[in-house]
Amino acid sequence: MPSVETLFINGHILTQNFRNPTASQLGLRGKKIVAVGTDLSMYRAQATQIIDLDGAVLTPGFMDVHTHFPEGGQQLLSVDLRAAFSKSEFIQILADAARTTPIDRWITGGHWDQQQFPDKAMPSKEWLDQAAPDHIVFVNRHDGHSAVANSKALQLAGITAGTPDVPGGVIVKDKHSNPTGLLKDAAMNLVYRLQPPESEEHKRQYLNAAMDEALKQGITSINDMSVDFDRLRWYEGLAKAGELRVRIRVYTPFLRWPDLKRELEKGIYQDEWFQVGGLKGFSDGSLGSSTALMFDDFNNEPGNCGLIDRDFEDLTKVREILWDADAHNIQVAIHAIGDKANRLVLDLFAELYESRGKR
Structure with a gap:
């Protein structure tokens, strides 16, 4: 019987096998688990590395199925407003x-949350101007569906009292029609698109920070959602070079299905560390940003029942993409928060199921 290279002993090993849910020993040969049980002495050789778990729990690696991975690393290395529980702490x-x-x-x-503030007031450009009058500042809410810009950022983007809302987004304005600095969903892109591109060095720093944090938490695989094609090719290169330490599956933007289809036909390098998972679409926004698509108005905002995302403005196109992606065995993940958005998405999936049947 071939020996194992590494043998874990004296552990509480969770196997995920309901017939034999726990074990005390586990053997590895290369990257593969080849034996699990209570006595693996028959696999032991003189060169076998023994790791005594001393009663510790050993589990399979976790998979985080919804991340924005390098952005998470960037968050770890940038301004963290999660600790702000008041306006004064936010500004400080x-x-x-x-x-x-x-x-x-x-x-x-950012990753601020106004629900933590005593008065639950949304941040405004004045807060940012007071804190950093000489910088361009743009910090997002923790749900990623709204962000607040300071006056310099608004000026750079050309956002004024006369700037209309964009499809799938809202420019929040005060009673005098002046922008408050708060931008919701697609309106955030008015500022984001002007942000200088990150250097390769910074991108590597963000990714490494994200991988370090994931592995520290026992996460060995992730889905990176809404990945553009520049990042897809970047990941592809890192996978070829053997530089990924976390397994990554990417989901590209829903409306760019024709582009993904062409790229897949041309050929995308995929291995155990990097794979194309599918498409990611949005039907609405979020509850905290008051952009989730609801049947009824928000209690604190009469007249506002949320918004439909630009991905879902043309349902004929949505159906075309869903049906064609399904025909190519491509998974489609759709963000839906509000009750009306969920009804819409579930009805579409039911329609697809009825026309195609079981996979």
Whole structure:
């Protein structure tokens, strides 16, 4: 019987096999688990490395099925407003960041949550202007469906009282029609598209920070959602070079299915570390940003029942993409938060199932 290269002993091993849910020993040969049980002495050789778990729990690696992976790494290395529980703390954290950020670099990051503030007030450009008057500042809410810009960022984007909302997005304005700095969903792109591209060095830093954090938490595989084609090719290159330490599956933008289909036909390098998972679409926004598509108005915002995302503005096109992607065995993941959005998406999936049957 061939020996194992590594043998874990004295552990509480969770096998995920309901017939034999636990074990105390596990043997590896190369990258493969070849034996699990209570006595694997028959696999032991003089060269076998023995790792005594001393009663510790050993589990398969976790998979995080919904991440924005390098952005998560960037968040770890940028302004973190999750610790802001008031307006003053929000401003102080940004002011501290401004003191150490070169004037020509944007201040980004965020992950703030106004629900933590005593009055639950949304941040405004005035907060950011007070904290960092000389920088361009654009910091997102923790759900990623709204962000607040300071006056410099609004000026750069040309957003004024006369700027109309964009399809699938909202430019929040005060009673005098002046922009407050808060941008929701697709309106965020008015500023995001102007952000200087990150250097290769910074992109590597963000990805490595994300991989380090994932592995520290026992996460060995992730789905990276809404990946553009530049990032897809970047991941492809990293996979070829053997530089990925977490298994990554990517989902590309829903409306760009024709582009993904062409790329797949031309050939995309895929291996155990990098794979194309499918398409990611949006039907609406989020509850915290008051953009989830609802049947009824939000209680605190009469007249607002959310919005339909631009991915879903043309249902004829949505059906075409869904049906064609399904015909090519491509999985489609659709963001749906509001009750009306969920009804819409579930009805489409039911229609697809009825026309195609079981897979």
